[in-house]
Amino acid sequence: MTFLRTLSVIALLLAASALHAIGQEGDSKTIHDGVFTEAQAEQGAKLWEGICGECHMDEEFVGENYMSSWTNVPIAEMFDLISVTMPEDNPGSLADAEYSAIIAHMLHLNGLPAGEAELPAVYEDLQKILIQGPFQ
Numbered sequence: 001m002t003f004l005r006t007l008s009v010i011a012l013l014l015a016a017s018a019l020h021a022i023g024q025e026g027d028s029k030t031i032h033d034g035v036f037t038e039a040q041a042e043q044g045a046k047l048w049e050g051i052c053g054e055c056h057m058d059e060e061f062v063g064e065n066y067m068s069s070w071t072n073v074p075i076a077e078m079f080d081l082i083s084v085t086m087p088e089d090n091p092g093s094l095a096d097a098e099y100s101a102i103i104a105h106m107l108h109l110n111g112l113p114a115g116e117a118e119l120p121a122v123y124e125d126l127q128k129i130l131i132q133g134p135f136q
């Protein structure tokens with residue numbers, strides 16, 4: 001019994017260090033690394049005003065209060081939540097690229113820097129981008 005327990009502890013430790021190694025495999029980023037473009041955020045702003053603005057105010061999703069609830073969560077989770085549940089009166093009605101543009105707009109509103117490449121609209125790629133403070 002004790003021997004088996006020791007074995008399973010070793011197995012768990014090995015699994016944990018393997019996972020850790022995957023986590024460090026280079027290409028993960030945070031929202032501070034210029035993960036969307038200006039043009040994309042502008043496109044998102046128009047969609048936001050036309051669709052989301054019917055029920056939401058910008059301020060709801062700006063700053064520490066809202067954003068810190070997402071600390072260390074991959075942006076894929078935010079994409080998933082919004083694309084599955086919003087707009088509340090017609091969930092999932094936008095194209096994936098439109099949801100990405102809207103999230104780019106939300107990042108822009110939060111004062112995060114634009115970059116060279118668009119925020120992807122593919123879940124697996126969005127999993128490599130972590131939401132982290134500081135937030136404005």
Ligand code: HEC
Pocket residue numbers: 048051052053054055056061081082086087088089102
């Ligand atoms: C018909 C009204 C309506 C529309 C349109 C709408 N929402 Fe919402 N949304 C809600 C309600 C109600 C909630 C839940 C209460 C809240 O947090 O305001 C919500 C919640 C949210 C949340 C918070 C989720 C969380 O738990 O963190 C986000 C983000 C969001 N909406 C984004 C959007 C985006 C982006 C759009 C446009 C594509 C949109 N909403 C359109 C009504 C709406």
